[in-house]
Amino acid sequence: MKRSKYRLLGLIGQGQFGQVYCAVHRPTGRLVALKSLAHERFPTHKFLRELRFLLSLQHPNIVTCQALEHTATGRYLVMDYCEGGTLRTLMTEESRLAVPYSLKIVADVLAGLEHAHSRGIVHCDIKPENILLHVHAGGWTARISDFGIARLSREIVRQDGNTGSPAYMAPERFYGQYSVASDLYSVGILLFELLAGYRPFSGTPAQLMSAHLNTPLHLPDTIPSVWQPLITQALQKLPARRFHSASEMLAAIHAIAKPAASTESTEAWVDWSTAPTPLFFTVELPPECQFQPQEQTPLKQKITALAVAQPEDTVPAAPPANWTDGTAASWVVYQAAGHQLQQVRGRLAATSTESEQPFQPIATVSGEPIEQLLVRPQGCFVVTAQAVQLLPFSSTSEGSMSLQPIAVWPQPSRVAISSDGSWLAAIVSSVGESHLHWQRIAERPSFAVASQPVALHLPDMQSASLLPLDLRHLAIATTNPPAFASDPSRKEQAAGTTIRVFTRRGALLGSLPLAVRLETVILTANPYQLLAADADHAGALLLIDLKPYRIKRLWVEITPAFLAVTDWGYIVAEAAGRIVFLDQEGRQIGTIHSPAAITAIATMQGDRLLIATWDHDHGALYRFELRDLGLDLVF
Structure with missing residues (x-):
């Protein structure tokens, strides 16, 4: 709304007499609900009575009226904002x-x-x-x-x-x-x-x-x-x-x-x-699906990260010996085992069989072990605690492939890379405080990122999650330890989690305090939406919309250790081996049980799932066709 103290973030509901919006108070950044009261549906005498009642009610269990806002588009009651919905x-x-x-x-x-x-x-x-x-x-x-x-x-x-x-x-x-x-x-x-x-x-x-x-x-x-x-x-x-x-x-x-x-x-x-x-x-148990993978590959090393690539440019000019025949889409699976990066290239087989395609060791990183594998248009980014390297899709040489260095830091870091691979952001720890660094990866005209690091005061860098919201914005979710809530000296940080949103030029757009603690935070397929495990309640997830701000708890019964997103919903896995499938509304639509502990998961084209397991001294990589599991979902 122009010339107003409030900026609308989105429609959140339809009341009996008008629409309700989530808005932010420009001077303070405080979130409010704006209740639109149309003249034709809410005449002046009803409007004044509503205002009279609300102004007389000041109680923690009543939505309080804070002010009245007149704009060129109508009249609005400024109300307390409740992010949990109805x-x-x-x-x-x-x-x-x-x-x-x-x-x-x-x-x-x-x-x-x-x-x-x-x-x-x-x-x-x-x-x-x-x-x-x-x-x-x-x-x-x-x-x-x-x-x-x-x-x-x-x-x-x-x-x-x-x-x-x-x-x-x-x-x-x-x-x-x-x-x-x-x-x-x-x-x-x-x-x-x-x-x-x-x-x-x-x-x-x-x-x-x-x-x-x-x-x-x-x-x-x-x-x-x-x-x-x-x-x-x-x-x-x-x-x-x-x-x-x-x-x-x-x-x-x-x-x-x-x-x-x-x-x-x-x-x-x-x-x-x-x-x-x-x-x-x-109350109503979801379907229990049989653990029947379409493909199973033995593993000799424990896998800690998985990533899948399917773009056109992954197809090599001269297919290597381990390339399989078929008519389905081409794919490349990357997996990390300690310091070693491995891959297998091929086509998605349609039959259920034990795969004879061995994963080929293609590179070894020095220093810290591999923490993340991030597939972007250029290739697979290999992230360790202090460095980021790139394995381009254009690499076709057999045997060991060389990784291209992208960034190196003297101290441990947390890293995120934009979806188009054009920039990266990293929180690097140092004595007394941490700094947010930006780096341009792709050379593009009229494209810029912050040239100077931004100082951050974080209770624990390891609790920070970096999330590229889009090509221009980054969110940082920082979860505070439980002791903060009872420590008077930490009063300003007592909220369970703080989400800060930055532009890629380093400007802080605002911060959002959440009264819940988050774990394993990821982006979903919906814009500006996060999915996270509820650190205070085993068996619960939190679906968080940032624009407009809303939080919904989802129930999965298991303790989430791994989260994955598809265009039809969410996949949640516990380390012990149980996997729960949810649709976009958060309803459980099926479960399966792995025969061994899960160490990593990844999705392929939305309707396929990879699961890496490990049991003492051996493991397996399973591939599932989700269409064949019997989930309560139409693909």
Whole structure:
């Protein structure tokens, strides 16, 4: 928005009366949500009432209104930003929130409602879509949003029409009446759905009205018995029989939770401040696929990195002896074993067989062992702790091939190379601080990178991940150790992870503090999107959009050690051997189990997977056709 204090980063939702955007406050860099309120759908008297309500509500569990912004394009409420999206995103068919985290969210909602009710405001539309989430190491903090149809509780009158969501509406709401107890009924529906996986009543609006008014409540066995009396009271048909206040319902939750925490019952719920992992539990198991590779190559050395190249210029003018016949796409597989770089060239065979193509040692690096293999248009970049070298695709000589030196540093480093191979960035450690260095690789006119290193204050260089977002921008994700959160001297660094975005000329565009700690961070196939393991919760991944800023937790049950991205989703592997396949929405679509520990993985053309394993003194490289695994996916 021109001539505004806010810069839009992207659309994040559609509210009842207008669109909602993620924006950044230009003077401070603070993220906010801008709620557009169209004149034709939100006339002045409704707009002023919304503003009046929001300005009176200041609570950690309510989305706070910070300001009002007038622009040439309309009116906007400046609201707190919640990067975790709505509660609805956590309520999937495949997995369900663990009981402690479900109850924590409900407790947050009740705390926010108690504050609103104490000011005479009834929300009248409590539902998962109106519960926004802040993601942090302990799970989530819930905040109530959208008081657009709230009514002052002292103005209880009959209305000509109903506003709200019939699936969550109290019986009296269908007759235009509402009170504090109406919101608590909606919270009861919410708690039922979180614990059971579905709502107590379903159907058309007319059927829902009849069910809320007349149908007796049935509680399934999937809801722990210790919580059933509380839900039963919250969902009484008559308001007078429900809880009289949000604080009373919240106290009832605590009263049940504290004794339960001292028992060994599997239905017990512990204090949410110390809630154990897992965050979720799987309801619908994905297909278990058989471990049937199309090709298997014995390995005599432990492989620590894999990379695959398939461009046209990898085809040699004079194919070597180990080149196989076939009609499929040509490929080159590079693998690193300690200081040695190996490769095999060929065509993708269509039959299942044990490969007779040996990997040829083509180069040996001196100094530190190989850490990364990065395929770019020029060839395969070989990265060690203190150097970057290039093996060009044009290399066709047999036997040992010479590596071209690209960069050397006197101290350990972390390296990233742009997708077109035009520049590299490296964090190089030194005494007291680290520096971000830039180097141009390809000679191009009107192309420049930073000429001077940029000083960085990092808690631990090894925790830094460099991610080329596009040809002009680099992101650096730095994860802080857990001790920072409790160290007053580290207050500014207490956030779990900090993401800084630089231009290739070295200018810092901004930084983003995340209240979660990341591990094994990679880029996905979507622009400005990251995938990372959740360092605080085994079995969880974090899908992070930077523009606009959003975080979504994905559940995989395993502890991720290796991540790979395809155009249809994600591949997650644990070192012990289990591999989980996810679609782009994060749903588990299949699993396989490797017979040995996994040391590296790589994808080929999106529908093929390479897995390197090692067991004591021998290993194998397996190639899979993912189309043949039986994944719940249409390729």
